[in-house]
Amino acid sequence: xxxxxxxxxxxxxxxxxxxxxxxxxxxxxxxxxxxxxxxxxxxxxxxxxxxxxxxxxxxxxxxxxxxxxxxxxxxxxxxxxxxxxxxxxxxxxxxxxxxxxxxxxxxxxxxxxxxxxxxxxxxxxxxxxxxxxxxxxxxxxxxxxxxxxxxxxxxxxxxxxxxxxxxxxxxxxxxxxxxxxxxxxxxxxxxxxxxxxxxxxxxxxxxxxxxxxxx
Amino acid sequence: xxxxxxxxxxxxxxxxxxxxxxxxxxxxxxxxxxxxxxxxxxxxxxxxxxxxxxxxxxxxxxxxxxxxxxxxxxxxxxxxxxxxxxxxxxxxxxxxxxxxxxxxxxxxxxxxxxxxxxxxxxxxxxxxxxxxxxxxxxxxxxxxxxxxxxxxxxxxxxxxxxxxxxxxxxxxxxxxxxxxxxxxxxxxxxxxxxxxxxxxxxxxxxxxxxxxxxx
DNA sequence: TCAAAAGTGTTGAAGATACACCCATGG
DNA sequence: CCATGGGTGTATCTTCAACACTTTTGA
Numbered sequence: 001x002x003x004x005x006x007x008x009x010x011x012x013x014x015x016x017x018x019x020x021x022x023x024x025x026x027x028x029x030x031x032x033x034x035x036x037x038x039x040x041x042x043x044x045x046x047x048x049x050x051x052x053x054x055x056x057x058x059x060x061x062x063x064x065x066x067x068x069x070x071x072x073x074x075x076x077x078x079x080x081x082x083x084x085x086x087x088x089x090x091x092x093x094x095x096x097x098x099x100x101x102x103x104x105x106x107x108x109x110x111x112x113x114x115x116x117x118x119x120x121x122x123x124x125x126x127x128x129x130x131x132x133x134x135x136x137x138x139x140x141x142x143x144x145x146x147x148x149x150x151x152x153x154x155x156x157x158x159x160x161x162x163x164x165x166x167x168x169x170x171x172x173x174x175x176x177x178x179x180x181x182x183x184x185x186x187x188x189x190x191x192x193x194x195x196x197x198x199x200x201x202x203x204x205x206x207x208x209x210x211x212x213x214x215x
Numbered sequence: 216x217x218x219x220x221x222x223x224x225x226x227x228x229x230x231x232x233x234x235x236x237x238x239x240x241x242x243x244x245x246x247x248x249x250x251x252x253x254x255x256x257x258x259x260x261x262x263x264x265x266x267x268x269x270x271x272x273x274x275x276x277x278x279x280x281x282x283x284x285x286x287x288x289x290x291x292x293x294x295x296x297x298x299x300x301x302x303x304x305x306x307x308x309x310x311x312x313x314x315x316x317x318x319x320x321x322x323x324x325x326x327x328x329x330x331x332x333x334x335x336x337x338x339x340x341x342x343x344x345x346x347x348x349x350x351x352x353x354x355x356x357x358x359x360x361x362x363x364x365x366x367x368x369x370x371x372x373x374x375x376x377x378x379x380x381x382x383x384x385x386x387x388x389x390x391x392x393x394x395x396x397x398x399x400x401x402x403x404x405x406x407x408x409x410x411x412x413x414x415x416x417x418x419x420x421x422x423x424x425x426x427x428x429x430x
Numbered sequence: 431t432c433a434a435a436a437g438t439g440t441t442g443a444a445g446a447t448a449c450a451c452c453c454a455t456g457g
Numbered sequence: 458c459c460a461t462g463g464g465t466g467t468a469t470c471t472t473c474a475a476c477a478c479t480t481t482t483g484a
Contacts (some may be wrong), residue, residue, distance in 0.1 A: 004223055004260045005224075005260065005261065005263045006221035006222060006223060006224075006261055007221060007222050007223075007224045007261070008221060009220075009221075009222045009224070009293070009477045019363060044222065045219045045220065046293070047220055048220045048295075048302060049295050050295065051293060051294045051421055052291065052293040052294075052304065054408060066481080073290060073291065075288060076267065076288065076291040076306050078224070078261070078266060078267040078306070079266045080263075080264050080266060080269075087263060090225060091268065091291050091293070091304075100332075128477095139441045140257070157463085158463090158464090159462075159463075162435090166441095168429065174447075174448075174449080175464085175465095176448095176449085176464090176465070176466075177446075177447065177448085179464085179465090181447095182445085183446095194481090195400075196455095198455085198456090198461070198462060198463085199454070199460080199462055199463080200453070200454040200455050200456095200457060200460045200461080200464080201454075201455075201463060202462080202463060202464090203463085203464090217464095344433060372436085373436090373437095374435075374436075389438080389474075389475075389476080390436090390437085390438095391437090391438070391475095391476085392473075392474065392475085393438095394437085394438090396472095397475085412437080413434075413436090413482085413483090414433080414434050414435055414481070414482045414483060414484095415434080415435060415436045415437085415480070415481040415482050415483095416436080416438090416481075416482075417435075417436060418436085418437090
């Protein structure tokens with residue numbers, strides 16, 4: 001084992017949310033010398049005794065204050081030359097959070113900001129590629145996975161759920177078809193609560209966790 | 216960067232083929248002290264200046280003699296404790312090869328052997344988990360991806376293609392439905408060649424590479 | 431002439447798409 | 458009383474699943 005190359009290993013998180021009915025993702029401003037002031041995905045080095053999943057959660061918490069975010073592994077990027085400081089591979093994750101989360105960095109100054117996915121700034125390293133890969137993935141998985149429910153709180157109206165789908169796909173959906181589909185898939189069920197905000201009260205639904213699958 | 220943990224990084228390859236109409240995967244016998252004589256996925260350490268993809272191809276070539284195998288990244292496993300020699304993460308790949316490839320190890324003695332996926336031996340490290348994850352993945356992707364064509368040579372009969380699908384899924388398919396499906400998906404096209412082997416000659420088809428997608 | 435694999439259509443069920451109006455509420 | 462979003466049904470098309478017999482060839 002002594003003559004074997006070792007690597008720096010980082011995790012990077014592509015975190016999505018919806019604001020103004022549009023899909024956004026979170027970028028931080030880099031403080032370090034390399035790529036100083038460029039935008040980058042939240043992330044950082046994996047430490048000695050934590051799993052990759054745990055590292056992704058920890059880094060996200062440190063840079064945004066967000067806890068208990070459900071993350072899924074996306075892909076591992078490891079081309080030589082993707083980080084000039086040394087041989088570094090990054091394990092990318094993605095996740096979604098409700099739109100109203102307050103962000104606060106523990107490591108002050110890294111200034112996390114939401115950007116619409118249609119209008120992303122220049123990014124450090126190969127983070128642009130990672131972000132686009134994540135976007136492609138959630139669009140492909142929206143119908144088969146339950147990650148979308150991470151964007152909503154426990155109870156939600158079907159219109160809210162539809163709005164989430166539309167934001168991710170970037171296109172409108174038919175209301176009646178959408179409602180029929182999610183109801184007969186059995187992934188949501190009605191509650192006896194109603195949302196009073198707005199004009200006519202709307203019935204609230206909840207996500208049915210039949211099998212907590214990887215999705 | 217000086218106080219940052221470094222990791223050993225390996226690649227492991229779950230290579231499938233079909234023999235006797237059943238799906239098999241390739242395991243090698245370990246020579247190293249740790250887990251000596253256990254079966255393990257072909258793989259090894261990533262070197263200083265190669266990409267992860269290249270490392271997977273190289274390791275596979277070294278242990279089996281197979282060149283130009285199309286591999287897809289599967290998942291990255293990095294729990295602390297998965298390798299007792301030190302903190303090691305592995306980037307797993309999967310791929311498929313035609314059944315008639317001759318195997319020959321360059322690093323003699325590692326003795327690559329095909330095992331039916333229904334009857335796998337004990338394996339070193341967390342390789343069992345990796346193998347099962349790969350199996351789940353190809354079954355899920357069989358309809359959306361073109362990896363199955365890696366199992367066939369340039370020209371093939373529809374019966375051969377169907378046999379490949381059946382082996383992967385582990386269940387029989389209806390001949391007429393299968394043929395209609397692949398034809399109207401437009402992923403195969405007939406040639407003017409016929410296979411004489413067997414009784415009645417069968418028309419040969421070829422894979423249509425419209426978009427060389429990751430898919 | 432027989433054994434073995436090649437090839438070929440139809441029907442019914444389920445799922446997807448397109449489409450328009452009335453309702454309850456707060457201002 | 459009106460503006461806003463909530464809620465509902467039908468007709469059509471496409472897709473998927475089930476199902477059996479005839480053809481060609483080599484032995």
